[in-house]
Amino acid sequence: MIPKLAILRRSGLLTLALGVFFLYQSLKLELGSWNEPGPGLWPLLLSLLVLTASFVLLIGNSEGGAGSEKKPFAALLRDSRLPLAAIASLVLFIVLSRYAGLTLAGGIMLLAWLRLLGKEKWTTSIVVAAGLTALCHVLFAVALQVPLPEDWLLALWSAGR
Incomplete structure (x- = not known):
């Protein structure tokens, strides 16, 4: 059985890869402005949100030193x-x-x-x-x-x- 920390790390890496991919794709589209948003503005903002969530997953679930307590982020992701x-x-x-x-x-x-x-x-x-x-x-x-x-x-x- 795969340890929970390894699963959380893999989830964080997968989410990071998806965020980078969507960020790259959104930058190919016109961003426009806040008053007249282009087709790439919302995908850009959402990809930044996905990237932020992936960093929280990766950093929040990193191993601490010996005897470290479970991280609170691990409790947020039961499955x-x-x-x-x-x-x-x-x-x-x-x-x-x-x-x-x-x-x-x-x-x-x-x-x-x-x-x-x-x-x-x-x-x-x-x-x-x-x-x-x-x-x-x-x-x-x-x-x-x-x-x-x-x-x-x-x-x-x-x-x-």
């Missing part, structure tokens, strides 16, 4: 598969949102995060995911009138009326 599952669900969200729209992709991602990552009950997960998805649609599409990409789920909802 090293959780960050990988979160990243995989974000990739699935990005791919699914292009083809099915933000409503369905967001609902599925919220359901997965609540049920699989948050260990919530199915009923709680379904109700919260559906409610937050509806709230986001009402807030952004209706109240703020943000133009969103075409959405299959909303097209089916509108056709049934």
Whole structure:
């Protein structure tokens, strides 16, 4: 069995590699300005956040001297598969949102995060995911009138009326 410290180190190194990759890719895009952000601004900020988290993982879980206590960061990460599952669900969200729209992709991602990552009950997960998805649609599409990409789920909802 692999020691927990080795698993945490590997998770930190994997997260560091992903952060560097996303940082490199985001710098290929136009950053724009704060008033008119380009397509690379948010990926840049998110990659910096991922890099910061990876440094916290690597530094917070480094071995101390002889007789050192467990680091508090190790308690935050009970299962090293959780960050990988979160990243995989974000990739699935990005791919699914292009083809099915933000409503369905967001609902599925919220359901997965609540049920699989948050260990919530199915009923709680379904109700919260559906409610937050509806709230986001009402807030952004209706109240703020943000133009969103075409959405299959909303097209089916509108056709049934």
